[in-house]
Amino acid sequence: MSHKIKETKCSICLDYMKEPVNVECGHNFCRVCITNYCEAGGKGDYEPLCCPNYSASALGATPLMGVGFLQLELEPRLHSHVKALPRQCFNVADVTLDPDTAHPRLVLSEDGKSVRWEDTRQHVPDNPKRFDSSRCVLGLEGFSSGRHYWEVEVEDGGAWAVGVARESVRRKGRVNVNPEEGIWAVGQCGTQYLALTSPKIPLSLGERPRTIGIYLDCEEGRVAFFDADNEAPIFTFPPASVPGEKILPLLCLGRGSQFRLFWAWLCTSLSPSV
Incomplete structure (x- = not known):
């Protein structure tokens, strides 16, 4: 469970990701955080990215589904699953x-x-x-x-x-x-x-x-x-x-x-x- 929670947090701002994007190395960040980090050349108030495949460009970042969208998408399925639990009890x-x-x-x-x-x-x-x-x-x-x-x-x-x-x-x-x-x-x-x-x-x-x-x-x-x-x-x-x-x-x-x-x-x- 703790591993899953880490996956939803941005390792730059250390908060839950907003407008999450996936970069070429496979890591996920907030779009604003990774863009600002790259524009600053990896310097400033941000923690360094500990990734051997780090690339100083976020232009090729792939957007991920936001938390709000995921909630709208998954909540009905979760509700159906919970309703079925008495039969899986x-x-x-x-x-x-x-x-x-x-x-x-x-x-x-x-x-x-x-x-x-x-x-x-x-x-x-x-x-x-x-x-x-x-x-x-x-x-x-x-x-x-x-x-x-x-x-x-x-x-x-x-x-x-x-x-x-x-x-x-x-x-x-x-x-x-x-x-x-x-x-x-x-x-x-x-x-x-x-x-x-x-x-x-x-x-x-x-x-x-x-x-x-x-x-x-x-x-x-x-x-x-x-x-x-x-x-x-x-x-x-x-x-x-x-x-x-x-x-x-x-x-x-x-x-x-x-x-x-x-x-x-x-x-x-x-x-x-x-």
């Missing part, structure tokens, strides 16, 4: 679904990355972890610290909800999908998209989200949702909404619904712009 966290929590009408894939609704109830053990009335399933691994991001692909179908739940969420009987029950989620009911608060908040989305990004910040107690295909914000539960206990990914399905969980990262310093 640090250490991978393998998020899969827990079959022991799945409602009997929900069928998980062998790898635990997708779930679909079935009209016929599956013959599965009725253990304490399993939802017996609400058509929900939880993630196998939970989060109690750090910042986490994953994406869920939503197939065409009926009602659904995606979000997170505290580990102690009630599993038996009808569970209301809202923060009072320990669930923070967004979903679809018919043609309407909703933030599943109390009361529910209708969401105005420009288009049907096919892939929903979920960002969980355990330190701030915040969970945010956005359309992962176009990075459009969907809804954010404010800081301190999520309690300081282990939090699990949550999916709820209605008749004909299907989900596929296919990305998950552990983030240490970034959050999406929602």
Whole structure:
């Protein structure tokens, strides 16, 4: 990094280059500095140029792009790169679904990355972890610290909800999908998209989200949702909404619904712009 900073400074005035030019020896200087230096014959208030290929003429100097131009040229690219960082994010966290929590009408894939609704109830053990009335399933691994991001692909179908739940969420009987029950989620009911608060908040989305990004910040107690295909914000539960206990990914399905969980990262310093 220090080498790169030196390259942007003029070795004559020792400041950042203004109207930078490249001379035949390959070094860069401010146009005014190198011109004045050459006109003074290498004397005066300037430090001597320590270059064996130094030529006392700047007439053949090649103009370089100025700092202002470079900023205008590179800033949009940098912005795009930073926006893409959540998808290139640090250490991978393998998020899969827990079959022991799945409602009997929900069928998980062998790898635990997708779930679909079935009209016929599956013959599965009725253990304490399993939802017996609400058509929900939880993630196998939970989060109690750090910042986490994953994406869920939503197939065409009926009602659904995606979000997170505290580990102690009630599993038996009808569970209301809202923060009072320990669930923070967004979903679809018919043609309407909703933030599943109390009361529910209708969401105005420009288009049907096919892939929903979920960002969980355990330190701030915040969970945010956005359309992962176009990075459009969907809804954010404010800081301190999520309690300081282990939090699990949550999916709820209605008749004909299907989900596929296919990305998950552990983030240490970034959050999406929602």
